Amino acid sequence: MARWQGIGMPATQLDLRGLAAEQPPSRRHVASVVDDAEEVRVLGPVPALAAVLARLWRRDRLPAVPVAWEPADDAASRGLARALGVGSGAERELPLVRDDHGGVLLWHGRVTAFGAPRRPLARRLGSQAYNDDQRVANGPVTRIDVRPDWTAVDRISVAVVTLPLRPVRRTTGRALQVASAPAQVTRDGVPFDREVTKWTWYGDDRVRWLLRP
Template sequence: MDSIDSDVVLLTCSDTGQAPRLPVHGSRRAAALAALPAVALPARPDRAALDPVLAERRPRRVVVSGTDAALAAVLLRLLRTDRLDVEVAYLPEARSPATAAWGLPTGDDAAALAVEGDASPVPLVRDDSGGVLVGRGELRDVRGECYCDDVLVLRGAARRLVVAPGPEGIGVRAGWSGRAPDGRTRPVASRAPSGTGSALGRAVQVGCEPNTVVVDGVPHPRTVPRWTWYRHTEDWRLVRP
């Protein structure tokens, strides 16, 4: 099949078999989105679903309509196919950890940004199981230790260990509330027998009793005794305010 150069392609990610309703109403932005070439994909498109689309259409920008898990799945395929120069815009179904992490709008404002916004390089966060993180990583009822770079943020037990990417790097917060990291550093004292804190850095390393890691709302298929998130050497290009 011959390649088709497509400036912008709309990827609608849903397991219903139909394209989800776009989060826009009667406006010129809705008309602009409706005019884009659209491809219906599974809710979490894999290599077989997405790679042929990328190879055939060779887009400058993809607009991802779906969940944080869909956005992560698309970003992973861009990484694996050496296409991190492709711009990524996000049309979320609702406010989400990814919209909070990157300061992204929803609804009509998201549509306007997807059509008219500029892309800029932002940190790409990977993990040691081969995945990527776009919004929120979480371990629940965790017991062990966690470091962000050389800052100790968990020793002992916490109800939640939350990791989030962002423009400044990778944030992590351990505690009992489950709130997202706020970018501040609150280390656990090196000699403390237990404690929780927070930090911002380039890598987060967790060693714990076997636990299930949830990445962008998707539980890892196996419990693991350790996990690492780290900043990739290359950024991705996100359309954001």
């Protein structure tokens, strides 16, 4: 932990550049740095930024605590940095996509059959899913992919793959609700720590976070 002189008051620096692109940081470590910070500068991959925003949300400190991000050099970090315009422009208040298990989603979420091999097309998942009032799945699917839409406010993009080589069903909306057989959820590359049979991602219109350029 270090102090970094940003815009206005000094910022607390959280250096998580040692994390792999799909490795979550220690919750205890994040809390020890973030809980008393007046401004945070995060160095590291997407899961590091997601962990900081989730902690600030749990402490009811969004958007009072501005966040700056120096992304890692992996594909997800580069993609998210481009989408957010990191390093350019002015300070901005941004929406937040949350889930009903206390996490946030910044770049990519996925739902697949629990216990499936790492090859995403190897098994199918019985599911029913709605993107707002649109039914996007009703039966076996290979996977459901979700991305925050950073060109809009409180909106996510959903892609449902039923079978390889079949057309992908794409929709947009504020929320995705999934009920399924035991499923594995992955948030920004990090697998959720247990199987689930229900999951919701949604753009929370009550929450905003402040990104420092």
